[in-house]
Amino acid sequence: MRVSEGDVTVEAPDPRDASSEGAGDAVFFNPEMELNRDVTVAVLRAFAERTDGGAANLGGSGLARNGDALGADADERTFSYLDATSATGVRAARAAKVGYDVTAADVDPDAVELARENLALNDLPGEAVEADANVLMHQERFDVVDLDPFGTPMPFADAAVAGTRKLLCVTATDTAPLCGAHFDSGVRKYDTVPRNTDFHREMGLRVLIGAMARVAARRDVAVEPICSHATRHYARTYLEVTHRATAADKALQWLGFVYHCEDCLYREHEYGRIAHPPDDCPNCGSARCSAAGPIWLGPVADSEFVDAAAAEVRPNMGEWQRASELLETLSGELDTPSHYDQHRLCKQWGAPANKLETFLDDLRDAGFSASRAHYGGTCFKTDADVSEIREAAEPPAASERE
Ligand SMILES: [Zn+2]
Incomplete structure (x- = not known):
């Protein structure tokens, strides 16, 4: 089937056919990842704008904005981009459309052929190569590496750090191991202790970033998340990398532990490599x-960068509305290492849930910082602890109102 996404049209196997033709045979295409890819395009545009004087790297801002990469001046340096596990090549095609010099790699020759055809179908430059991503990323360095494998990205993490000059984009779809619901698998894949808390999406994202930071540090590389989100069935992070040992030391200082009470939902965190749980x-x-x-206990995003990415979301993107909302919420999110769910707290207190904005205003009126959190419609962040939240913002019982 033909699928249009953003500025490109690609040929992709119909995911509905997968079961009838035998799952695993067809090249994998996940239409549910369109939001992820829309955000990726916005981030790639914003990143090129910000880095090394920006627009020129995309072959002139006018051309890039029109999505016409073919007009790029050969003398101007273009950022290289590797789609490490490319499947249909839709991600690579979309990156090429905004001016990146793309390589789509896959171990499956059918996928490579399809990615090649899809680049040609859109008159886009770039190459599709049959390669094991781990081998390729050890042989060659790319300005941007995009890791979007099926399941955990960790088997590719070390090579990806070696093969990335500037920006490493990582998706993990194994949310159950990440958030501790599949505990042993999470311990194995991410070399940490993940816990299935009431902020499980954020737990998963921070497990992923923490694991990437530790893998990077082994190569004297620092990671700094400039944009990250955890959406229903995956976590996604954009890590700016610095190849310097002292920077890696600094990045590791953002690692630490979260302690969480399963009864009252109290939580606290501690930086460092040694835990002192209560x-x-x-x-x-x-x-x-x-x-x-x-x-990872540090910021998961740089709000200035997220604002720049939000400005690059275009109405021709299929998920532009959700992408805009997501980036807007992310930009305003406090940097606390965990969030609360307002409905969960109210249930805990036996109180009726009120409007989240009212609830947050009550917290602010009491002198605390408070923001929405992108992890869900009833999620918020604050620097108040759980008893302070209750004191400041517990909604009155229905009988006490008016
Ligand atoms: Zn407690």
Whole structure:
């Protein structure tokens, strides 16, 4: 079937045919990842704008904005981009359309052929190569590497760090191991202790970034997340990389632990490589306190960069509305290492949930910082602890209203 996404049209196997033809045979195409790819295009545009004087790297801003990469001046340096596990090549095609010099790699010759055809179908330059991503990324360096494999990206992580000059984009779709729901698998894949908390999406994202930071540090490379999001069935992060040992040391200082009470939802965090979890919950005294980590406790996004990416979301993107909302929320999100779910708290307190904006205003009126969080419509962040939140913002019981 032909699929149009953003400025490109690609040939892709119909995902509905996968089961009848035998799953695993057809080249994988996931239409649900369109939001992910729309955000990627916006990030790639914003990143090129920001880095090394920007627009010239995309062959002139006018051309890039029209999506016409063919007009690029040969003398101007173009950023190279590797789609490491490219399948249909839709991601590579979309990156090529905004001016990147793309390589689409896959181990499956059918996928390589399809990616080649899809670049040609859109009159886009770039190459499709049959290659094991781990081998290729050890042989060659790219300005931007995009890791979007099926499941965990960790088997590619070390080579990806070696093969990335500037920006490493990583998707993980194995949300159950990431957030601790499949505990043993999470421990194996991410070399950490993940916990299935009530902020599980954020836990997953921070497990992923933490694991990438540690893999990068082994090569004296620092990662800095400039944009990240955890959406229903995946976590995605954009890591700006610096090849310098002292920078890697600094990045590791963002690692640490989160302690979480399963009874009252109290949580606290601790930076460092050694955990000192409380025996009992400091808030309610419960012994059901879990420790997770090491995970990334630092910012997951740079709000200035996220604003720049939001400005690059275009109405011709299929998911432009969700992409815009996501980036807007992300930009305003506080940097605390965990979020709360307002409905979960209200249920806990036996209080009716009120409008989230009212709830957040109550927190702000009490002197705390508070923001929405992109992890869900009822999620928020604050620097208040769970008892302070209750005191400041617990909605009145229905009988007490008016
Ligand atoms: Zn507690």
